[in-house]
Amino acid sequence: xxxxxxxxxxxxxxxxxxxxxxxxxxxxxxxxxxxALFGNIEELLHANQLFLTAISTATPxxxxxxxxxxxxxxxxxxxxxxxxxxxxxxxxxxxxxQDDRFKKFxxxxxxxxxxxxxxxxxxxxxxxxxxxxxxxxIKNIINYTTDNHQKCEYxxxxxxxxxxxxxxxxxxxxxxxxxxLRELEFLLQWHxxxxxxxxxxxxxxxxxxxxxxx
Numbered sequence: 001x002x003x004x005x006x007x008x009x010x011x012x013x014x015x016x017x018x019x020x021x022x023x024x025x026x027x028x029x030x031x032x033x034x035x036a037l038f039g040n041i042e043e044l045l046h047a048n049q050l051f052l053t054a055i056s057t058a059t060p061x062x063x064x065x066x067x068x069x070x071x072x073x074x075x076x077x078x079x080x081x082x083x084x085x086x087x088x089x090x091x092x093x094x095x096x097x098q099d100d101r102f103k104k105f106x107x108x109x110x111x112x113x114x115x116x117x118x119x120x121x122x123x124x125x126x127x128x129x130x131x132x133x134x135x136x137x138i139k140n141i142i143n144y145t146t147d148n149h150q151k152c153e154y155x156x157x158x159x160x161x162x163x164x165x166x167x168x169x170x171x172x173x174x175x176x177x178x179x180x181l182r183e184l185e186f187l188l189q190w191h192x193x194x195x196x197x198x199x200x201x202x203x204x205x206x207x208x209x210x211x212x213x214x
Contacts, residue, residue, distance in 0.1 A: 021109045021120055028105045036091045037124075039084035043077035044127055050074050064153035067138065071160035075131075079168045082128050083175040092121060131168050134161040 025034055051070045058066045095102045110119045118126075138158040145151045 021105075021123065025105065028099070028101045033091070033095075036084075037088050037095075039081045039088060040077050041081065041127075044081055047074040047077055061150070064150060064157045067157035068153075068160045071134070071157065071164045075164050078127065078131055078164070079171040082131065082168050082172050085124060085128050086176070088124050089121065092124070131165055135165060 021038075025037075029037065047070075051074060054066045054070065055063065096106060106120055109115055110117075135158060138154060138161055142151055142154045142158065145154055
């Protein structure tokens with residue numbers, strides 16, 4: 001069930017995302033714009049190709065170990081992708097309002113035969129949601145596992161999935177904090193005077209913005 005619903009599905013979502021949208025973006029987006037919008041999606045595709053190969057050949061006895069390996073070794077690119085997601089959504093909204101060619105590009109993608117009825121914003125969100133779903137899925141597997149040894153191995157996989165989710169959340173939080181500090185840097189500029197808030201403090205490490213509603 002895991003192999004059918006999660007391994008193949010996630011790979012198909014990312015592959016379709018690439019085929020429907022990214023591969024046809026050359027006419028409307030520069031390389032810089034494609035990076036802003038799609039981030040490191042190729043790395044996610046590669047990671048999920050490896051995962052699908054591994055999970056498809058796994059035996060019932062080592063599925064849990066395969067999951068743990070995937071979470072700890074191949075999911076590193078998810079942090080970068082999730083950090084870029086907010087910026088990608090902002091870019092998408094702005095470009096769709098301002099550019100008729102891009103609006104048509106969006107409509108063509110949605111109407112494509114293999115789009116699965118998902119618009120570009122839905123494709124962009126799918127990898128972000130995927131990370132949060134893995135712990136829930138593994139918990140369900142544990143609930144239906146009777147063999148004590150396999151249950152122990154699935155608990156290791158659950159710990160790896162939760163740690164991955166925590167790592168991604170921390171990375172996203174730090175990234176958003178740095179973005180807010182850069183915005184504040186811009187507001188604090190005065191003639192030739194500039195302040196660098198993203199540079200680490202001499203004694204306290206990275207700065208953190210504690211109040212945002214000012």
